[in-house]
Amino acid sequence: MNHIKIIAFDADDTLWVNQNYFDEAEYRFRELLQEYIPYEDISHELLKIEIENMHLYGFGVKAFALSMVEAALKISDNKIDQKIIGQILELGKEILNKPVEMLDGVIQVIEQLHGKYKLIVVTKGDILDQERKLRKSGIEHYFHHIEIMSDKQVNDYRKLIKHLDCKPEDILMIGNSLKSDIIPVLDIGGYAAYVPYKSTWAHEKTEDKITSSRLIRIERITEILPYLI
């Protein structure tokens, strides 16, 4: 691993809390819609619409808010009270206004790796939202830049490698999503460190049967340090 030059950090649920805020918004969305269809079907309908819209909207809070509005119209057969549409827009804005809650050990890891590697943030959220979080995190100055990707599949990582003018084996990606942060990076020949987070978005769930000599599995982000320093 001593040829690694660039360490790429996933942002949401790797550097800071994120999924909880979406879960919270979705919980309130279900409450707003429960008079129309059974409570337990609402998340399923929402996810279906999110996935249908993904090729147009991509990822992030704005995509989520637009899909919630669309799902509310569909679930209620256009009978939803207009005021509730306004409340749904507010659910999206609330996520965008959340404080930034750093995950344990992140600051320590970044401080220790800074100066020894080029550190970047690699995320598929909305750029303005991710910049806001990075600025509020107090660790922005340690990073070379934020890389916004439209998706995190093999081809997107190939573009990233081209953009960084490096080889796949020069990069280590650290993240909490096997599907987005780990598998495609291993597939192109890079290194990956998997740090699971307690909650995973349904769309990111995947079976974990991966083995690779370029994969490091850790429980806490600080456990990456002995591999790198």
Add this chain to the structure above:
Amino acid sequence: MNHIKIIAFDADDTLWVNQNYFDEAEYRFRELLQEYIPYEDISHELLKIEIENMHLYGFGVKAFALSMVEAALKISDNKIDQKIIGQILELGKEILNKPVEMLDGVIQVIEQLHGKYKLIVVTKGDILDQERKLRKSGIEHYFHHIEIMSDKQVNDYRKLIKHLDCKPEDILMIGNSLKSDIIPVLDIGGYAAYVPYKSTWAHEKTEDKITSSRLIRIERITEILPYLI
């Protein structure tokens, strides 16, 4: 200008048609809302909400669609027919599904500059939408990468320069917005070529009193070639 190494192209209304599609959607939005307030006030209300939301939503089609929904609720005092909310979401999706109509001379310019400079796209739209347009344009392979910025102010261009590991005077930005593509680039010491487009979004309008030895004013994008080759 012979130290210029990087040529940065704004995307919308510099490489391809964009504002027309937003204007068209806004025209239809006004038609949907005209029973509630005078027709000529609708765009004003919408722009006000877009500007209020900018610090949270940033730019691009998703931000526009969310602000249209919010404006419809506000303009109608929550009386808007729910089906019309669905139609407003469709207006956003239609923009995201538009064909890519390249502006005159763009392909010729890119083909001639490729190999002589590092070419990048610098835009504040939604990444997925901009990648789609670049892919459909047929000129994607000429570009080193797309740079998505949350805004195009002086500080954003400083971040770009840091990210590109270059000096401000190494870069020439070509674009149609004085406010976003030209003034901040001149302010940090870079070069800029201004190619106006026939229609400008109200938020991008600014007074044109700029003079600088690092500013090139052209009528068509092909007029930049004699400066660079």
